[in-house]
Amino acid sequence: MGRPLYETDADLSREGAVITEASEVWRCDYLKLPISYRLDFAMIRSRKIVGLCEVRCRNVLLNTYSTIHVSVMKRSAAQLLTAQVKVPSLFLIKYQDCMRYIDFAEEPDYISIGGRTGANRRDADDVELVANYSVKRLKQLR
Numbered sequence: 717m718g719r720p721l722y723e724t725d726a727d728l729s730r731e732g733a734v735i736t737e738a739s740e741v742w743r744c745d746y747l748k749l750p751i752s753y754r755l756d757f758a759m760i761r762s763r764k765i766v767g768l769c770e771v772r773c774r775n776v777l778l779n780t781y782s783t784i785h786v787s788v789m790k791r792s793a794a795q796l797l798t799a800q801v802k803v804p805s806l807f808l809i810k811y812q813d814c815m816r817y818i819d820f821a822e823e824p825d826y827i828s829i830g831g832r833t834g835a836n837r838r839d840a841d842d843v844e845l846v847a848n849y850s851v852k853r854l855k856q857l858r
Contacts, residue, residue, distance in 0.1 A: 731756060731771040734810045738769070738817075741857055754793035755805060768797055768805040770820075778811045778851055785830050785846035794820035809854065816854035825850050 735757050739746045744761040746769070759767035770790060786807055794805035798821065808817040830846035 727773070730773045730810070734771050734773060734808065734815065735769065737815065738808055738857060742767075753797065754790055755797065759803075765801055765803055767803050768794065768801065770794065770805070770807050772807070772809045774809060774811050776811060777813045778816065778854075781851065783825065783848040783850055784809055784854070785828070785848045788827060788845040788847050791820050791824070791847050807849075808857075815857040816851070817857060818849055818854050822849070822853070824848055825853075 735746050739759065742759065744759045744766055746757045746759055749755055749758055749768075753768075755768045755770045757769045757771065758765050759769060770786070772784070772786070774784075784807075794807075798805045805820045806817045807820055808815070824847035826848050827845055828848055829843060830848075831843040
């Protein structure tokens with residue numbers, strides 16, 4: 717049996733709003749990818765894939781934390797897709813006060829153990845290796 721999905725309809729709606737705004741800035745269309753791709757969206761221009769994107773919505777201000785983290789396995793999947801499709805894979809983060817992104821090709825500042833622990837832990841897979849990027853390295857969308 718696979719791991720349960722914790723993504724809600726509200727999460728998908730927020731991600732949709734974020735990718736819509738980003739696609740306007742980047743002048744492209746987008747397509748929601750199947751979960752097996754591990755990334756959220758393909759960015760499309762003239763029917764050609766021009767990028768791949770993982771969207772994260774954070775309910776904090778940009779400078780609340782010094783880093784943003786993402787699963788090492790998700791970053792690995794992004795790098796594999798980039799190698800196969802020959803387009804960049806981006807990590808796009810919507811904060812309360814801004815929208816930022818970083819290319820998954822960029823090396824993280826460090827790797828740590830992350831996820832939910834103790835009473836917040838949802839299942840055994842909630843703790844994993846995570847790639848940490850300083851928020852100072854994130855590029856502004858606009």
